[in-house]
Amino acid sequence: xxxxxxxxxxxxxxxxxxxxxxxxxxxxxxxxxxxxxxxxxxxxxxxxxxxxxxxxxxxxxxxxxxxxxxxxxxxxxxxxxxxxxxxxxxxxxxxxxxxxxxxxxxxxxxxxxxxxxxxxxxxxxxxxxxxxxxxxxxxxxxxxxxxxxxxxxxxxxxxxxxxxxxxxxxxxxxxxxxxxxxxxxxxxxxxxxxxxxxxxxxxxxxxxxxxxxxxxxxxxxxxxxxxxxxxxxxxxxxxxxxxxxxxxxxxxxxxxxxxxxxxxxxxxxxxxxxxxxxxxxxxxxxxxxxxxxxxxxxxxxxxxxxxxxxxxxxxxxxxxxxxxxxxxxxxxxxxxxxxxxxxxxxxxxxxxxxxxxxxxxxxxxxxxxxxxxxxxxxxxxxxxxxxxxxxxxxxxxxxxxxxxxxxxxxxxxxxxxxxxxxxxxxxxxxxxxxxxxxxxxxxxxxxxxxxxxxxxxxxxxxxxxxxxxxxxxxxxxxxxxxxxxxxxxxxxxxxxxxxxxxxxxxxxxxxxxxxxxxxxxxxxxxxxxxxxxxxxxxxxxxxxxxxxxxxxxxxxxxxxxxxxxxxxxxxxxxx
Numbered sequence: 001x002x003x004x005x006x007x008x009x010x011x012x013x014x015x016x017x018x019x020x021x022x023x024x025x026x027x028x029x030x031x032x033x034x035x036x037x038x039x040x041x042x043x044x045x046x047x048x049x050x051x052x053x054x055x056x057x058x059x060x061x062x063x064x065x066x067x068x069x070x071x072x073x074x075x076x077x078x079x080x081x082x083x084x085x086x087x088x089x090x091x092x093x094x095x096x097x098x099x100x101x102x103x104x105x106x107x108x109x110x111x112x113x114x115x116x117x118x119x120x121x122x123x124x125x126x127x128x129x130x131x132x133x134x135x136x137x138x139x140x141x142x143x144x145x146x147x148x149x150x151x152x153x154x155x156x157x158x159x160x161x162x163x164x165x166x167x168x169x170x171x172x173x174x175x176x177x178x179x180x181x182x183x184x185x186x187x188x189x190x191x192x193x194x195x196x197x198x199x200x201x202x203x204x205x206x207x208x209x210x211x212x213x214x215x216x217x218x219x220x221x222x223x224x225x226x227x228x229x230x231x232x233x234x235x236x237x238x239x240x241x242x243x244x245x246x247x248x249x250x251x252x253x254x255x256x257x258x259x260x261x262x263x264x265x266x267x268x269x270x271x272x273x274x275x276x277x278x279x280x281x282x283x284x285x286x287x288x289x290x291x292x293x294x295x296x297x298x299x300x301x302x303x304x305x306x307x308x309x310x311x312x313x314x315x316x317x318x319x320x321x322x323x324x325x326x327x328x329x330x331x332x333x334x335x336x337x338x339x340x341x342x343x344x345x346x347x348x349x350x351x352x353x354x355x356x357x358x359x360x361x362x363x364x365x366x367x368x369x370x371x372x373x374x375x376x377x378x379x380x381x382x383x384x385x386x387x388x389x390x391x392x393x394x395x396x397x398x399x400x401x402x403x404x405x406x407x408x409x410x411x412x413x414x415x416x417x418x419x420x421x422x423x424x425x426x427x428x429x430x431x432x433x434x435x436x437x438x439x440x441x442x443x444x445x446x447x448x449x450x451x452x453x454x455x456x457x458x459x460x461x462x463x464x465x466x467x468x469x470x471x472x473x474x475x476x477x478x479x480x481x482x483x484x485x486x487x488x489x490x491x492x493x494x495x496x497x498x499x500x501x502x503x504x505x506x507x508x509x510x511x512x513x514x515x516x517x518x519x520x521x522x523x524x525x526x527x528x529x530x531x532x533x534x535x536x537x538x539x540x541x542x543x544x545x546x547x548x549x550x551x552x553x554x555x556x557x558x559x560x561x562x563x564x565x566x567x568x569x570x571x572x573x574x575x
Contacts, residue, residue, distance in 0.1 A: 004032070005119060006240035007040055010211020012219050013232040016191055022047030022112075023189055023232040024058035028066045033340050037074045038081075039120030041066055042236055046113040046132050046189045048160060049229075057093050057110040061164050064089045065116055065127075071324030073317040074337065075256075075344060078118050078125040079174055084321070084418075086114065086127060086164070086172050091419035092389045093165030111165040115146060115187055119179060122241050126175040130163045133193050136177065137184040137205070142198035145175055185236040188218075191229030195222035211235045258313075259301045259343040262286055270339055271299060271347075281305065282414065283316065287350060290335075296350040297335055301343075313344070315414065320346045322413040325388060330381030332401075332411040351411070353404055356462070357397035364469060368501060371466045372531055375459065377408035379524045382455050386524070389419035391450045395458035396439040397465075417450060437478040438471055442489070442515045445481045453517040456527055460512025460520075463531070467501060468494045472513045486515040497553075505531060507538035 007029075015021035025044040029035070045061040047054025065085055072081035097109025113130020126134055128146040136143050149162035164170060179185075184205060196218055204217040219231040259268065261284060266273040271288040277298065278285045283306075286299045302316045323334040323346070335347040354362075356374070363370075378400060385392050394415035401409045437445075439461050441454035464472045471477075473489045480486045491513070494506045508530035514520045521527040530538075 004035055004240070004242060005040060005121070005238075007119065008211055008237040008239055009042075010213070010215040010235040011233070012212065012215035014219060014223075014230070016223055016231045017228045018049075018230055020055060021230050022049065022055040022058060023191075023230045024055065024062045024112075025187075025232050025234055026062045026066050027234070027236075028070065030070060033337070034070060036242070037340070038070055039078065039118045039125075040236075041069050041116065041118050042185075042187060042234055043114070043116035044132055044187045044189065044232060044234055045115075045164070046130065046230070046232070048111050048113075048163065051109060051111055053110055054112050057096075057112040057165055060093065060110070061089055061112050061114050062116075064092075065114070068321075068325055069118065072321045074341065075317050076321075078120055078123075079176075082116070082118065082125065082127045083172060083174065086129075087170065088389065088418055090164045090170040091168070094168050095389055095419070097165055109165060111163050113149075113160070113189075114164050117185065117187070117236075119185075119236070119238070122178060122180075124177050124179045124185060126173070126177065128173040128175070129170060131160060132187065132189050135186040135188070135193075136179075137186060137198075137202065138180070138182070140202070142201070145177060147173060149173075179238050179241070181238055181241055183238045185238075187234040187236075189230060189232045191227045191231045192219055192222045192233045195225040195227040205235065211237060256341065256343050258304050258307045259345055260304065262299075262301070267291075268299070269342055269345075271297070273299075279303075282312065292338075295335075298348045298350050299345055300348065301345040316346075317344070318418070319413045319416075322390065322416050322418065323348065326384045328381055328384035329407065330377050330409050331384050332409055332413075351401045351403050351409060353402050355398050356400040356402060356408075359402050360397060360466065365499070366466055368467070368505070371463065373406075374402070374408055374466070375463055375531065376528055378410065378459060378462070379528045381408070381410040382459065383524055385416065386452050386455070391417045391452060392455050392458075393417055393450050394436075395455055395462065396436040397462060398436070400462075438475065440478070441517065442477050442480060442486050443517055445478060446483065446486075451517060452524070453520045453522070456512055456521050456524055457514075457517075459524070460509050460527065463509050464494055464513065467499065467505075467509075468496070472509070473515075477515075480515075489515050502534070504534040504538045508535065 009027055011025055011027070013021060013023050013025055023046050028041045030038060043062045043065045045058035047058040068085040068088070069081055072084060093110040097111070113132050114128070115130070115132040115134050116127045117134060118125045126145055128134065129149060131148045131150050133144055134146045136145055149160065150158045151161045152158040162171060186201065200221055201218055204214040207214065215233045215235050218233050222231055262268055262273045264273055264275050268288070270291055272291055274287040274289060277287055281303055283303055284301050288297055288299045290297055302313055306312045306316065320334065323332060332351070333349045335349060337347070382392055382395070392410065394412065399410060399412045401411055439458045441450065441457035443454060444450060461471060472491050474492070476489055480489060491510050494509055495501055495503060508527060512521055512527050
């Protein structure tokens with residue numbers, strides 16, 4: 001027996017008698033240390049035939065699972081990682097359907113079945129929703145390990161009861177089975193298993209060592225026997241498993257301690273600490289050098305006090321998954337974990353630059369093109385979150401970095417809300433408000449859940465601050481904790497005599513920071529576009545009163561008129 005898991009894999013997929021193959025499948029065989037800490041992942045999805053876009057759903061489900069599973073924290077169990085990934089995927093698929101013309105038809109949008117497994121150590125962890133199947137062949141025993149999620153209304157008619165993307169919430173079957181050397185796991189769609197049997201599958205596998213050939217032979221036999229559906233099958237043979245004692249080496253990181261407070265020159269798990277960047281009650285952040293590569297990195301560790309707070313520790317670990325999922329030039333990038341950890345920490349790229357907060361101190365009156373350039377980049381970073389059904393929730397100048405090349409990046413994901421995670425059994429508390437209150441959207445102060453429009457509000461506040469040095473409602477938003485109070489909030493125009501700012505730019509910011517979320521922009525791209533181009537909606541509207549457009553000129557005019565009245569009255573008295 002070897003120290004690491006070793007498997008042989010065969011796969012085959014074909015459209016069969018249909019015009020389009022709506023199935024999708026994939027396997028991930030990572031290198032060490034992920035092979036031991038995360039295992040081997042296999043996934044198969046079957047798009048429903050009633051939908052014209054279900055092949056896209058199937059592809060998204062499989063690729064999302066295979067990519068996002070390996071982005072989850074090594075501290076999470078396989079079950080926790082798989083359920084987090086699939087609930088997030090389900091939320092994304094459901095949102096895509098909701099935004100399409102099929103939002104009222106459960107079986108015509110981005111919907112697919114899903115069956116996947118992760119083989120880690122000597123255990124196979126199965127995740128299943130729908131009517132594809134997973135079997136185990138051990139010796140002559142061919143055992144079905146999953147349950148079909150179909151409701152039969154007659155002997156000839158049934159419908160799919162559960163699938164990814166079908167509903168806002170999804171119930172995922174999780175099964176844990178022990179595996180042994182020589183076991184063969186089979187994943188197949190209904191187009192295959194309904195038209196083959198255990199004897200033929202065993203014979204095809206026994207015919208030769210090439211599992212790809214065996215997979216194709218099984219699918220061809222299903223087609224020959226009359227299958228009218230897509231044909232997809234995966235075969236996974238267990239050739240080697242870790243030695244029992246080796247499993248202890250790769251115990252769950254959740255059993256590992258939080259690191260102690262580190263100081264400059266300390267050596268820590270292959271890194272040399274250069275200096276402390278920041279310490280807080282939640283985390284400690286250090287600049288360090290990777291001794292193997294010489295690369296400068298940032299190490300973030302939970303504070304020692306968090307060891308006794310499972311919810312806080314889980315949220316710290318969630319940050320790592322969020323960072324690994326996002327691929328954007330305008331979002332902080334995590335570093336690949338190349339060595340086995342002895343404690344809990346996260347390693348990210350080092351950004352040599354300054355926060356936007358510090359930049360504004362150094363540049364208190366930036367010109368409009370510069371402001372637009374920074375906001376454009378921040379918006380691209382936020383869009384990377386929004387595309388994955390995540391709301392950043394804590395946008396503020398101190399969470400935005402500008403490097404020496406002028407590239408802008410969003411950092412710190414401690415408050416990010418991930419769609420769908422409310423349904424996962426976890427001590428993580430989905431945070432509604434964390435950070436600077438002056439940048440937080442008004443709905444947070446009513447106890448409401450954040451949305452993309454909440455992030456748009458925060459970006460609008462930053463735009464306002466960069467152009468005026470103040471806030472659109474002063475300091476009143478955190479104090480306005482009722483709908484009635486928020487309706488009384490009065491926007492202060494960003495226009496003034498000292499800055500050349502077009503009125504339509506002020507209108508765009510005004511719309512972005514509306515107290516009512518439904519009155520704001522629906523998409524970030526709309527706001528950014530209106531910061532660059534005059535919106536006809538703004539240009540054609542009736543001009544607001546002079547007191548709103550330019551209160552200084554208004555009061556000067558009032559004072560001048562009063563002075564004239566006094567002079568006229570004075571002259572009249574002497575005549």
